[in-house]
Amino acid sequence: MPPTPSMEDYIERIYLLIQDKGYARVSDIAEALEVHPSSVTKMVQKLDKDNYLIYEKYRGFILSSKGEKLGKRLVDRHELLEGFLKVIGVSQENIYEDVEGIEHHLSWDAIDRIGDLVQFFQDDPSRVEQLRDIQQQNEDI
Numbered sequence: 001m002p003p004t005p006s007m008e009d010y011i012e013r014i015y016l017l018i019q020d021k022g023y024a025r026v027s028d029i030a031e032a033l034e035v036h037p038s039s040v041t042k043m044v045q046k047l048d049k050d051n052y053l054i055y056e057k058y059r060g061f062i063l064s065s066k067g068e069k070l071g072k073r074l075v076d077r078h079e080l081l082e083g084f085l086k087v088i089g090v091s092q093e094n095i096y097e098d099v100e101g102i103e104h105h106l107s108w109d110a111i112d113r114i115g116d117l118v119q120f121f122q123d124d125p126s127r128v129e130q131l132r133d134i135q136q137q138n139e140d141i
């Protein structure tokens with residue numbers, strides 16, 4: 001069974017917490033995701049059952065290799081989508097919320113194709129300028 005959007009949010013956040021501090025605790029996750037600790041406990045049990053997590057007594061949780069692999073992929077996907085929205089000219093103030101809104105709902109095929117498009121712009125900055133010209137024209141109408 002593929003992870004649900006909510007599981008993805010947890011794994012992504014746990015991956016970032018572990019990168020930052022070496023471990024993740026229920027209270028840290030609850031704070032970061034703005035949810036009640038009892039919800040975190042429930043999800044942690046589910047992620048443990050599905051072999052994404054390893055519970056370390058007294059310390060908190062670490063990700064299993066399966067969890068870590070997925071966590072890295074989810075964090076990379078988030079960053080790619082931020083880069084994509086940025087390059088197409090979305091206002092900085094909207095980017096984070098927009099990525100949170102779409103990241104769980106695209107196929108990995110779509111993610112990879114967006115990656116190609118980001119690369120297309122990165123490979124030649126004049127392409128970004130051409131896009132900005134079109135955007136300027138559309139604003140002027």
Ligand SMILES: [Mn+2]
Binds near residue numbers: 103
């Ligand atoms: Mn995210």
